[in-house]
Amino acid sequence: MSIILYAIPGFFILIAAELIAEKVRKTQYYRLNDAITSLSIGVLSRMIGVLKALVPLTVYVLIFQHLALFELPQTVWMWIAVFVLYDFLYYWNHRFGHEMSLFWAAHVVHHSSEEYNLTTALRQTSGSFFNFVFFLPMALIGVDPVVLVSVASVNLVYQFWVHTRHVGKLGVLEWIMVTPSNHRVHHAQNEIYLDRNYGGVFIIWDRIFGSFQEELDTETPIYGVRKAVHSWNPFFVNIQVYKQLIHDSYHTKRWADKLRVWFGRTGWRPDDVAAAYPLQKVDLQQFTPYDTSITLSKKLYCVLQYVFTAIIGVYLMMNTTTLSIPHQVAIAIFVVCASVNIAWIMENRTYAIWLEWVKSAVLLAGLVFFIGLSHPVVLLLPLAVSLSLLTWVHAEHKHINVDYAPLEQAKPNA
Ligand SMILES: [Zn+2]
Ligand SMILES: [Zn+2]
Numbered sequence: 193m194s195i196i197l198y199a200i201p202g203f204f205i206l207i208a209a210e211l212i213a214e215k216v217r218k219t220q221y222y223r224l225n226d227a228i229t230s231l232s233i234g235v236l237s238r239m240i241g242v243l244k245a246l247v248p249l250t251v252y253v254l255i256f257q258h259l260a261l262f263e264l265p266q267t268v269w270m271w272i273a274v275f276v277l278y279d280f281l282y283y284w285n286h287r288f289g290h291e292m293s294l295f296w297a298a299h300v301v302h303h304s305s306e307e308y309n310l311t312t313a314l315r316q317t318s319g320s321f322f323n324f325v326f327f328l329p330m331a332l333i334g335v336d337p338v339v340l341v342s343v344a345s346v347n348l349v350y351q352f353w354v355h356t357r358h359v360g361k362l363g364v365l366e367w368i369m370v371t372p373s374n375h376r377v378h379h380a381q382n383e384i385y386l387d388r389n390y391g392g393v394f395i396i397w398d399r400i401f402g403s404f405q406e407e408l409d410t411e412t413p414i415y416g417v418r419k420a421v422h423s424w425n426p427f428f429v430n431i432q433v434y435k436q437l438i439h440d441s442y443h444t445k446r447w448a449d450k451l452r453v454w455f456g457r458t459g460w461r462p463d464d465v466a467a468a469y470p471l472q473k474v475d476l477q478q479f480t481p482y483d484t485s486i487t488l489s490k491k492l493y494c495v496l497q498y499v500f501t502a503i504i505g506v507y508l509m510m511n512t513t514t515l516s517i518p519h520q521v522a523i524a525i526f527v528v529c530a531s532v533n534i535a536w537i538m539e540n541r542t543y544a545i546w547l548e549w550v551k552s553a554v555l556l557a558g559l560v561f562f563i564g565l566s567h568p569v570v571l572l573l574p575l576a577v578s579l580s581l582l583t584w585v586h587a588e589h590k591h592i593n594v595d596y597a598p599l600e601q602a603k604p605n606a
Pocket of ligand 1: 286289290299302303378
């Protein structure tokens, strides 16, 4: 965990570099609403990940302590071997993440953006409750939990930089490593690119197991998923497929189908449910990404609120050993609610503005409770800036009298 926390400043430096590249090269790979959604989902995922790591880690440690077959030596070669083995297991975990509904329900979050930039890398699920089973063989062969967490973190950190459209093909590296080009294919919904390139660090697994597809000059990737989420709400993005699966397994008549909804191939639906509740299919020929339009004041306000929320989320992650469980839960609920409300502002929902006043009051009370009144500048300055911006947002929102924004047709995907 700590490796990922320490990597966060590096992530933001690279995002800043990519934004500079965006200006210099006049590309349009970023949209503020999409980027804030990706970043919010990233904060939630890390925060929930820390809180829910207890069960998988306990199972892993119990197997390691009681059933491990070998005692591995602490050598460089052991670390390298474990790193490669982890990536092999990651490949299968990721492949099931796409090919079985139960796992896709969690992994879909990472693919829910219709843009592709470094913030997309941080769009990670909060709902992967079962994926740890793929890595239990490592406990059996005696991989120390600390080694496992370390290689898993390095693997995840590596995957960050490949989420960019600014790097082309990388020659011989394309044969061995996951690169921006072959990972763009992985995020594309074009027929030829679907369910390809599952590797985490090494692309060799895809070449061995027949799931590799090269990025083609004639086929520009269209990013996102076939059943688009059409929302900036990080909570909804996390539950959308679970909701669909619960719906389908509840409504289908046959008991076998109720199970197959969860354990069958992703996208499979029972005939009776598919007939009664048809899903709209995306037309890739006329694809336009989901978008909404908001005023400058709202944009500034959303960025500021995202920064505050992220700081509170990171504070929680860094203090899990000192904060009591009720405090951790209270902060986590605040971060989730605050993130959802940022999404509602970006979706131009009127009640979101009123909820911001409530949130500001809760935040003030919380800050006084946690920090006390000994640091008035830390407390009052951000809050004063935040409230003045909120007043501006509120006045402007009333003036333009928008309610729930209609979907705006955005630029075609680049
Ligand atoms: Zn994937
Ligand atoms: Zn990715």
